[in-house]
Amino acid sequence: MSTPDVFKDEIQRLTVSTVRTEPDMEVGVYLLRRLEELGVKSFFGVPGDFNLGFLDLVDDYPGIDWIGACNELNAAYAADGYARIKTGNVGAVLTTYGVGELSAINGIAGAYAEMVPVVHIAGFPSLKEQEDRPLLHHTMGDGRYNAYAQAAELFTHSHTILNDVHTAAAEIDRVLSDCVLESRPVYIALPTDVAYAKISSYRLNIPLPRKPLLNDRAAEAAAINEIAKLVEEADGDVAVLVDVGAVRYNVVEEVRSFVETTGFGVYASPMGKSVVSEAYERYGGLYTGATTRPEIKAKIEDAKLLISIGALKSDLNTGNFTNKLNVARTVELHATTTKIKFSEYAGVGMKYLLPKLASVLSTTSGIKSKTLTIPVPKWTYSLPQESDEIISQTWLWARIGQFLQPKDVVIAETGTSAFGVLDIPFPDNAIFVSQILWGSIGWTVGSTLGAAVAAREKGLGRVILFIGDGSIQLTVQELSTMLREDLKPIVFILNNGGYTIERALRGERRKYNDTVNWGWPRLMQALGDVDGTRTKSYVVNTKAEMDELLNDTGFCAAEVMQVVEIRMRMFDAPYALKAGTPFGSKW
Amino acid sequence: MSTPDVFKDEIQRLTVSTVRTEPDMEVGVYLLRRLEELGVKSFFGVPGDFNLGFLDLVDDYPGIDWIGACNELNAAYAADGYARIKTGNVGAVLTTYGVGELSAINGIAGAYAEMVPVVHIAGFPSLKEQEDRPLLHHTMGDGRYNAYAQAAELFTHSHTILNDVHTAAAEIDRVLSDCVLESRPVYIALPTDVAYAKISSYRLNIPLPRKPLLNDRAAEAAAINEIAKLVEEADGDVAVLVDVGAVRYNVVEEVRSFVETTGFGVYASPMGKSVVSEAYERYGGLYTGATTRPEIKAKIEDAKLLISIGALKSDLNTGNFTNKLNVARTVELHATTTKIKFSEYAGVGMKYLLPKLASVLSTTSGIKSKTLTIPVPKWTYSLPQESDEIISQTWLWARIGQFLQPKDVVIAETGTSAFGVLDIPFPDNAIFVSQILWGSIGWTVGSTLGAAVAAREKGLGRVILFIGDGSIQLTVQELSTMLREDLKPIVFILNNGGYTIERALRGERRKYNDTVNWGWPRLMQALGDVDGTRTKSYVVNTKAEMDELLNDTGFCAAEVMQVVEIRMRMFDAPYALKAGTPFGSKW
Structure with missing residues (x-):
């Protein structure tokens, strides 16, 4: 470098x-x-x-x-x-x-x-x-x-x-x-x-500076030396947990190269989902504290050494603070500091450290062959067998998992969508976009406009938004701008009669969690597709209808803007949201 | 009192x-x-x-x-x-x-x-x-x-x-x-x-206090004495100019009583429009500085004494600072101070001063009979004779003037609407609502929701919104809440293809002033009137169509929520907006 x-x-x-x-x-x-x-x-x-x-x-x-x-x-x-x-x-x-x-x-x-x-x-x-x-x-x-x-x-x-x-x-x-x-x-x-x-x-x-200040060389060398020693002691049992800092501080490539060089199993926090391709063979899935699948939980919490990259330890990014990471077995890499167990190395940022650490570890004989003996859980999500035709949250997300394609940009609104999408294994280089710390409902509609423009500039795949019928009402007008800009997002509106995430928390049947049931199939006509020729709108009531739509090659090709109303139960939520909430836990 | x-x-x-x-x-x-x-x-x-x-x-x-x-x-x-x-x-x-x-x-x-x-x-x-x-x-x-x-x-x-x-x-x-x-x-x-x-x-x-602190009694007495002297010297030629402070500081009744007791001709600034009923026989119309109708302008600027009540001297409330009020002939009444010519009487607020001043003046012999000899201009707006069927701004506002009823609440969006509505003589106790100082576009949609709820609580008349096709896009979703709350506003959408007020100022034909042409007749179906039974939507292209609609007794009764798209020219504006803008002046 x-x-x-x-x-x-x-x-x-x-x-x-x-x-x-x-x-x-x-x-x-x-x-x-x-x-x-x-x-x-x-x-x-x-x-x-x-x-x-x-x-x-x-x-x-x-x-x-x-x-x-x-x-x-x-x-x-x-x-x-x-x-x-x-x-x-x-x-x-x-x-x-x-x-x-x-x-x-x-x-x-x-x-x-x-x-x-x-x-x-x-x-x-x-x-x-x-x-x-x-x-x-x-x-x-x-x-x-x-x-x-x-x-x-x-x-x-x-x-x-x-x-x-x-x-x-x-x-x-x-x-x-x-x-x-x-x-x-x-x-x-x-x-x-x-x-x-x-x-x-x-x-x-003079171009504007694009890279961070160089690391303190002596501190960096000491940190690398110390981490290399810990890796050796771990005897291959090293897990990497990737979080949002990796993408925000632009070390995605460095992380990818680091995990490929070392062979360490790699996992993600919710905000770090898709930073490392979820199709990567040594990717083991999502870590969300207490609600993590047991086989993944064990890999993270019992690893002899955990290398955490760009962590942001907010409530919804850590299973409501139920993450159990043993500091005595953890190395944390951040933008401008490195923390090894309890010691902080100020001025040692991950942008320059990661490639050097990878280089040092690649020359340490036997590390990669040992790490490759440590199995990584398969990150999958099977379609549940359910006896009725109602589209449940559990079924929906599993089915969407089959629908996604490489390089898709998947945007999930704070609510059941953001929780649900987390469970889906993403195809190669599909990108997850959500606002898990800030959590401003309605954000995804505006964000989808920007993401879709950027995706077009970068030649990425389809742009797919998941949002509830409550949240979309905050910011709905921006669908009209997508139409004008000739963008082709697929907008899935989960119609479950109001603010379901709030019902799970409080006021399950209170009127303040009800919203107006809009005429979703008319929406795009109102917002500018006056003669209905430039967009397609669908209503999906059953699993069979959903299957048919998602199997339709024309729909999958996403060559026009498409809006899909999915009718769902009012009292239903993805597993993680049910588990962590007073009312949801009874659903 | x-x-x-x-x-x-x-x-x-x-x-x-x-x-x-x-x-x-x-x-x-x-x-x-x-x-x-x-x-x-x-x-x-x-x-x-x-x-x-x-x-x-x-x-x-x-x-x-x-x-x-x-x-x-x-x-x-x-x-x-x-x-x-x-x-x-x-x-x-x-x-x-x-x-x-x-x-x-x-x-x-x-x-x-x-x-x-x-x-x-x-x-x-x-x-x-x-x-x-x-x-x-x-x-x-x-x-x-x-x-x-x-x-x-x-x-x-x-x-x-x-x-x-x-x-x-x-x-x-x-x-x-x-x-x-x-x-x-x-x-x-x-x-x-x-x-x-x-x-x-x-x-x-203990109830919360609802009235301002009492005036300083000595200062108040001196002020009243001074004003009474000036009134006497003016020999009946006294004009009252009412502004927004009168309604915000809750002296509407005091002002009404004051002008009725004295007989002084009364005028309003844009933000003071409708504070005194525009149907009052001694009401003379709107003062907007340079763009004021000449007969009104003379009454205000040449009066021997002007009593200004609750003035707020912002750009758009003063004809862009073209108001020519001679301080040496002006008394200004405010919430906590009174200014007589160049002298300020601190601690003398209008809430208590107005009734006392009225009382003093009513006992001064001959004042009212003199003031009643001073004619007040008739505040009217005739339908212009135009040769074509296109709905011009000039024609529209005159025609709306004929449509308004007593106690209507009329809300006008910042843009051509707020300028246009100013010109309309309001029936008795019709109320004007606009945001002339802050001017945040889209404000009226939310504001109409609140105003309509309040109007229902107070038993007022119809609630009528005028808004452009650009502004309504900022906040459109709140129409849905009006529907749910069973409110019955009449929403006139002036469809002139974008941000006309900005075109008048700059970028007349720039793309940044274009907005998407929505399917307005579908709007309420999308926003919750799914089967179209609870609202009515209309499109009006010509003067004849507009006449027909406004003459329809069912429409006028406003027993359901109604949305009217009025198709208008892109380059057209009410007189005052044309007069004060670089591009508008050429239209």
Whole structure:
């Protein structure tokens, strides 16, 4: 692996900052150039009068497509979904001052919690307006022009108001670097006049940094030495548990290479599902604490050594804190630290450590042959034999497992869907997308828009959304944007009469968990497929109907946008959700 | 008018706070009792696991109906619309921790800007969870449990986290008093366990204060004396300009009585439209600065004395700051101050001043007879003669003017609708609802839900929404909640192919101002009227069709929910919007 020369970069950077060159580019265009550099080909948002000027620049910019969303929250969700699929790059969302940016803030906060690199650009009053502070529309009416930026600070890693033309380029570079390196959202307030101010484009000669700082070499060497010793002592009985940090900090390739080189059995947490292909021969399945299948549980909890990669120990990612990992037998790899048993090695991040560790272990004789003697459970899910035709949660997910294809992008809403999809063994390189920490219901609709755009850019497979009839009502309008953008997602709506995940928790039969039963087969006609020629809608009542649909080659080809209403029982949930909830456990 | 004895209240309050009584009521129920006292009969929101416990209390509480909305932003908008109609009372919205409350924050910020008393209650982690700070879902993942409350502080007048059971009742009383007296939103974070903690209900013996603090008596007397002198000098040529503060600070009755007693001609700003009935014989129409009709403009700008009531001088409320009011001839009445020419009388608020001033002026001989000699323009809007059948903006609003009935509640979305409705003379006691300062597009859909519920509670007339095909896409799902709640709004969708108000400003033909053309006649079937029996949908292409519909007595009776798509030109806008915009001025 080549070592980036930080000194060389730094010297070049210092040189650039002292060179005075003629202004030759609008601040807005500079920003677009940098976004493009970070992989942004599609840019989501909603127009508003504080961003229309910048939008002219976007519209005229050849490398980036504008994708107007129906509302700002959905646009933020879309940028998040886009960034998740385009690992190592960023997503971007544009909103207008106040009304727009605040509507998006839950989407940005979710990206923060789930470590997704989203750039939030908000239109901002001009420099003169900021000075005079007239009582403009979209202001609080009390002269506090900065209140929204203050709110943004709470939910982003870095933030800037581009009020100084002279530092605008440096500020853009600073926050965008943070976005991609820290994998967290950032906020840029862009005053209407500054978007058009001319600056030098000279800084563009230096690409933004894309790799983390190098590890502390001595600490790294010590850590590798220590881990190698533990591996040797484990005598082949080493398990790898992959979590969300692996994909967010862009070490997917390093992890794949590491597990292939060593032969260690590899498992995933819910948020780490599909980071390593679930079709990989040494992949053993999902670890969810107490509700884990016993054969998988034993492999993880009894391994002589567990190597945990990018762990995020939230309630729903750990079987509600029932994971039993023995620290005395665990190595934890993170973005900037390594923890070996009880000792932390600061400044030793996994991006550089993993390849070196793999290299050291590959030269230690006999390790791989020993690890390969340790069997890995087969991660399967058989169709249950049930006596009736009602589509049960248990049957559904097993059946969906047969339906999935390699490279599919599978998006599961917080609710029965996210729990259910976890159980499905994914085909090779199918990708799982969910919001297990933040859990904002409705998120998947916006996220599917962004993910589908990204999947098309990357040439991935079908985009398949699973969502309940309650959750989809929060954000439904964005299906219309998918239609306009000629995307072809398959949208499965699990119609079980309201908020089932909440019924499992509390108020099983309370009216507050009921939602209106919509006319799902009419939905796409209402949302823009006026003559019904550009989408297909289905209603599925029985297992036989579901089978027939999923066996239909035209349906599977997903050549138009398709919406499937699946009618299910109100009181039914996937196993893990039943097991962990007061009412669900009685279903 | 009776004078509240603040000392008596205060003594009683001090007594209560020192009385120790047995806990007999859950904190959640105490909160509901106080909300009910402030006029809350319907409570909007979305369930989530941090508020389900409290929701059980709501569900069991006889005096308050739970109205579950499709999403939190819409729920906040609904609480805002509800509060606007129930002048002097409050609206309430319930969300869950993080994901829910942040989705609602734009609605709360809008209520702040527009001075609407909305109580935002957010579910919050239990005391133990706050102490241990586990990595729960809906948290930021970094242990900052208070980040959302910090955001709420920016957009509310008062806020509290009910962590101390001993002060919970006092804290509830404090923020709710602020809500109703300051007419601004407040925030209450309710930990899951505290909702069920038992406290004494003794404080409920003292009602929350509903009236502002008394005026400084000496300053008030001086102000009245000064104003009376100016009125006398004006020799009857006095105009009254009513603005939004009059309704928000609950002086509608005082204003009505004042203008009737004095006979002064009365006019309104856009945000003050309908505060004084537009059918009142001495009502002269709308003042919008430069775009005001000349005969009205002269009456306001040339009056020897102008009495301005509750003014809010925002851009869109003043014809983009083109209002020409001569301070040397103006008296401004506000909630807590009075400004006479250039002098401010602090502590002299309009609630108590107006009746006293009316009383003084009524005993000054000859004033009313003089004022009645000053003619007031007739506020009318004739149907234009146009040669084609296309429904123009100019024609539409005039025709709608003929359609309105007394006590109708008319809600106009920011866009061509809000500008267009301003021009319509309203029948007696018809109410105008719009969001002219905050201007968050999509707001009216949620707001209509709340306004329609409030209108039903108050026995008002029809609820009529005007919204564009672009704006409705932000928040469309809440039409479904109106259906479930058996509300009967008439929803006019002005279909002009996108964001027309933005086209008038910039990007006239840019793609970012285009939206998807939905299948509007199918909309209500998709949103829950599955068999099409509970709503009616219409498409109107021509003036003749519009006439026919508006003349139909069944349609006018509004006995079911009705949705009307009005097909209009893309490049057309009401006069005021055309006049003030770079592209609109060419249409």
